[in-house]
Amino acid sequence: MSLAHDAPVAVGRTTKAQPAARTWPEINNPAAWAVAAILLIMPLIASSFFLIEIFATTLILGTMALSLMFLAGYGGMVSLMQLTIAGFSAYMVAVFGVSGNPNISLGWPWWLAVPMALALATAFGTLGGALAVRTEGIYTIMITLAIGAAFYYFTNQNWAIFNGHTGINTVATPHFWGVNWRADIPFYYIVLAVAALCYFAVEYLSRAPFGLALQGVRDNPRRMAALGFNVNAHRVAAYAFASFVAALAGVLQVWNYRQISPGSVSVGACIDVLIIAVVGGITRPIGPFIGALIFVLLRTFALDFLVRLGLDGNRFRLLIGLGFLAIVFWSSDGVIGLWQRWRQHQRREVSRASGGRGHG
Amino acid sequence: MSRFVERHPAWALITIIAIAVGLWLVFAVWPPGLEEAIGRKRVFLNAVFNGITLGGLYFLVASGFTLIFGLMRNVNLAHGSLYLFGGYVGYAISTSSGSWILGFIVAFILTAVVGVLLQVIVFRRMEGQDLRQTMVTIGLSIVFADLMLWACGGDFYQIQTPNWLIGPIELPLVTAIKSSGDPVYLRYPLVRLVIFVASVVIGVAMWLALNRTRIGMIIRAGVDDRDILAATGVRIQLVFVGVFAFGAGLAGIAGVVGGTFQSLSPGEDIRFLLASLVVVIVGGMGSIPGAALGALIIGLAEQLGSVYIPTYAIVVTFLIMVVVLAIRPQGLLARR
Numbered sequence: 001m002s003l004a005h006d007a008p009v010a011v012g013r014t015t016k017a018q019p020a021a022r023t024w025p026e027i028n029n030p031a032a033w034a035v036a037a038i039l040l041i042m043p044l045i046a047s048s049f050f051l052i053e054i055f056a057t058t059l060i061l062g063t064m065a066l067s068l069m070f071l072a073g074y075g076g077m078v079s080l081m082q083l084t085i086a087g088f089s090a091y092m093v094a095v096f097g098v099s100g101n102p103n104i105s106l107g108w109p110w111w112l113a114v115p116m117a118l119a120l121a122t123a124f125g126t127l128g129g130a131l132a133v134r135t136e137g138i139y140t141i142m143i144t145l146a147i148g149a150a151f152y153y154f155t156n157q158n159w160a161i162f163n164g165h166t167g168i169n170t171v172a173t174p175h176f177w178g179v180n181w182r183a184d185i186p187f188y189y190i191v192l193a194v195a196a197l198c199y200f201a202v203e204y205l206s207r208a209p210f211g212l213a214l215q216g217v218r219d220n221p222r223r224m225a226a227l228g229f230n231v232n233a234h235r236v237a238a239y240a241f242a243s244f245v246a247a248l249a250g251v252l253q254v255w256n257y258r259q260i261s262p263g264s265v266s267v268g269a270c271i272d273v274l275i276i277a278v279v280g281g282i283t284r285p286i287g288p289f290i291g292a293l294i295f296v297l298l299r300t301f302a303l304d305f306l307v308r309l310g311l312d313g314n315r316f317r318l319l320i321g322l323g324f325l326a327i328v329f330w331s332s333d334g335v336i337g338l339w340q341r342w343r344q345h346q347r348r349e350v351s352r353a354s355g356g357r358g359h360g
Numbered sequence: 361m362s363r364f365v366e367r368h369p370a371w372a373l374i375t376i377i378a379i380a381v382g383l384w385l386v387f388a389v390w391p392p393g394l395e396e397a398i399g400r401k402r403v404f405l406n407a408v409f410n411g412i413t414l415g416g417l418y419f420l421v422a423s424g425f426t427l428i429f430g431l432m433r434n435v436n437l438a439h440g441s442l443y444l445f446g447g448y449v450g451y452a453i454s455t456s457s458g459s460w461i462l463g464f465i466v467a468f469i470l471t472a473v474v475g476v477l478l479q480v481i482v483f484r485r486m487e488g489q490d491l492r493q494t495m496v497t498i499g500l501s502i503v504f505a506d507l508m509l510w511a512c513g514g515d516f517y518q519i520q521t522p523n524w525l526i527g528p529i530e531l532p533l534v535t536a537i538k539s540s541g542d543p544v545y546l547r548y549p550l551v552r553l554v555i556f557v558a559s560v561v562i563g564v565a566m567w568l569a570l571n572r573t574r575i576g577m578i579i580r581a582g583v584d585d586r587d588i589l590a591a592t593g594v595r596i597q598l599v600f601v602g603v604f605a606f607g608a609g610l611a612g613i614a615g616v617v618g619g620t621f622q623s624l625s626p627g628e629d630i631r632f633l634l635a636s637l638v639v640v641i642v643g644g645m646g647s648i649p650g651a652a653l654g655a656l657i658i659g660l661a662e663q664l665g666s667v668y669i670p671t672y673a674i675v676v677t678f679l680i681m682v683v684v685l686a687i688r689p690q691g692l693l694a695r696r
Binding site for chain 2: 135
C-alpha cells in the first residue's frame with residue numbers, strides 16, 4: 001500500500017527539480033529513491049497474491065499505458081491501439097513459441113519467439129501508425145479505435161492463426177539457468193526490470209533531440225515543418241517506439257496469464273488503457289503507473305468494497321467510468337494534476353501565513 | 361459529376377464498368393459456368409440485398425454521428441450507447457403496447473432527450489476542446505453500457521416484427537430457370553425492404569432539409585464557420601441542441617431497426633459505434649451523402665464478405681478503410 005502514497009510524492013518533487021537541468025530528475029529526489037527501494041524489496045513485504053495480481057499486473061498495464069502516454073503526451077497522438085499491439089505481440093509469442101495448441105504453435109524456443117513477436121508487433125504498430133498519421137487529432141482516435149476493433153473481430157473469426165474465440169492456452173514460459181522465470185519472485189523482477197527500462201527510456205527520449213523535436217511537432221507541426229523537420233517521419237518513429245514498448249508489455253502479459261484470447265484485446269480493454277493513462281496523467285511517464293495502480297486496485301477490490309457498502313458488486317465498470325468522467329471533468333492532467341494543484345494550494349497557504357507573520 | 365469525369369476519366373470508367381457488371385449480375389440470368397464458379401445466384405442476390413438493407417441501418421446510425429461531428433466537431437463515441445438505448449426503449453414499448461410504430465416514436469423522443477441533456481449538461485461546458493469532449497464521450501459510453509447491463513441484463517432481445525410486415529415478398533428478379541422453363545423469382549423479407557425504403561426516405565428528407573430550407577442553411581453555415589455564424593446573430597447554441605437531439609434520435613430509431621433486423625445485447629453498442637466510425641471514415645466526416653455511400657459500401661462488403669470469404673469478412677471492411685485512407689484521407693465525399 002505504501003506505493004500508492006509514495007508515488008505521487010515522487011511526482012511532486014520531480015516537477016520542482018525539472019527545470020534545473022537536463023539530467024535525470026530522479027537523482028536528487030529522496031522520494032524516488034524510496035519508491036525504487038520499496039519496489040526492489042517488495043517480494044519481502046508482499047504476499048505472492050499482492051506481488052503478481054497487484055504489483056506485477058500494475059507494472060504491465062502501466063507499461064502499456066506508458067506507450068500511450070508517450071504518444072499522447074509528447075506526440076499529441078491519442079492512440080487507442082496500444083493494447084492491440086500488445087495483444088498482437090502476445091499472440092505472436094503464443095503462435096511462435098510453445099503452447100497447449102500444438103497444431104497452431106510452431107514450438108520455437110522463447111529466445112527466438114520473443115524477438116520475433118517484438119519485431120512483428122513493432123512492425124504492426126508502425127504500419128498502423130503510418131496509417132494514423134495521415135490524419136490528426138480526434139481522427140487519430142477514431143482510426144486507431146477502428147484498427148483495434150478490427151483486430152478484435154479478426155481474432156474472433158480467424159481459427160488458422162488465432163484459434164478463434166477460445167484463444168491459445170497454456171503458453172509456455174521461459175526456464176533457463178535452472179530458474180523458472182514464471183515463479184512469482186523471478187517474474188516480478190522481470191516485470192520490474194522491463195517496466196523500469198521502458199520508464200527510463202521514455203524519460204530519456206523526452207529530453208533527447210528526437211523527443212524535443214516530437215514535442216515541437218505536437219505543439220506546432222507547421223513551424224517544425226518550416227524548420228526542416230520531417231513531421232510525419234517523427235510521428236511514425238514515435239509510433240514505432242511506442243509499439244515496441246507496448247509489445248514488451250504484451251510479452252509479459254502472455255507470460256503472466258499463460259493464455260491469450262480475443263477477450264484480452266477487446267475494445268473495452270483498449271479503452272481501459274486510455275483510461276489508465278488519462279486517470280494517471282499523460283504529461284509525465286510516472287502517470288500511467290499511478291493510473292494502473294488505481295485501476296488494478298479498483299478492479300481487484302471494488303467488488304468487496306461495493307458489497308460491503310451494500311451495493312451490487314458487479315458495478316465495477318460503472319465506478320471506473322464515473323471516476324474517469326470525474327477526472328476528465330475536473331483535471332486535464334489526471335491524478336498528477338490534482339496532486340500538483342493541491343500542492344500549489346498548500347504552498348500558497350503556507351506562504352500567505354508566513355508572509356502575514358513577517359508583516360506583523 | 362461531369363467534373364469528376366473530366367478530372368478522373370480512368371476512375372470514372374472503372375466506376376461505370378463496375379456498376380454495369382454489378383447490374384448485370386443482379387438482373388441477368390446467370391450462365392451455368394458462372395454458377396459453378398461462384399455459387400448460386402440466389403445466394404448472391406440475398407447477400408446483395410442483405411448488404412443494401414444493412415447499409416440502410418448503418419446509414420441511420422452513421423448519419424446522426426456525422427451530422428453531430430460536422431456541426432460541433434464532437435466525435436460522439438457514446439453514439440453506440442444511444443443506439444442500444446433506443447433499441448431497449450423500442451423493445452420495452454413495442455412489447456408492452458404491441459405497437460411497433462409507437463416503439464419508434466418513443467425511442468426517437470427519449471434518445472433525443474438524452475442527446476439534449478448531453479449537449480446542455482456536458483458538451484456545452486467544454487466547447488472547442490475536441491479531445492476532452494471525446495474522452496468524456498468514452499467515459500459516458502462506459503457508464504451507459506454498465507447502466508444498461510444493470511437494467512436489462514445480458515440477454516438477447518429481439519423486437520417482434522408487426523404482423524403486416526411478416527413474411528417474404530416476391531421480387532421481379534429471376535434467380536434461376538427451372539427445367540420446365542419457368543423462372544424462379546427472388547423471395548425476400550418484406551420488413552427489411554420497408555425499413556430500407558424508410559431509411560432512404562429519411563436520407564433524402566435530410567438532404568432536402570439541409571439543402572433547401574432555412575434551418576438547413578444555418579446548419580451548413582455552422583459546419584463551415586461556427587464563429588461567423590454566431591456573430592451574425594444566429595442563436596447557435598439552440599442549433600447545436602437541435603442537431604444533437606436529431607442525431608441522437610436517429611441513433612435511437614436505428615436501435616429499434618437493429619432490434620428488429622438482428623438482436624439487442626450488450627456489445628452491440630460497440631459494434632455499431634465501430635460501424636459508424638468506419639462508415640464516416642470511408643464516406644467523409646460530416647457529409648450526409650458520404651455517410652450514405654460509406655454505409656452502402658460497408659454493408660455490401662460485410663455481407664458479400666461473410667458469404668464468399670467467411671473468416672475474413674471483417675478484414676475486407678478494414679481493408680476498404682485502409683485503402684480509402686491511403687488514397688483520400690478525408691473520405692470519399694468530403695469537401696476537404
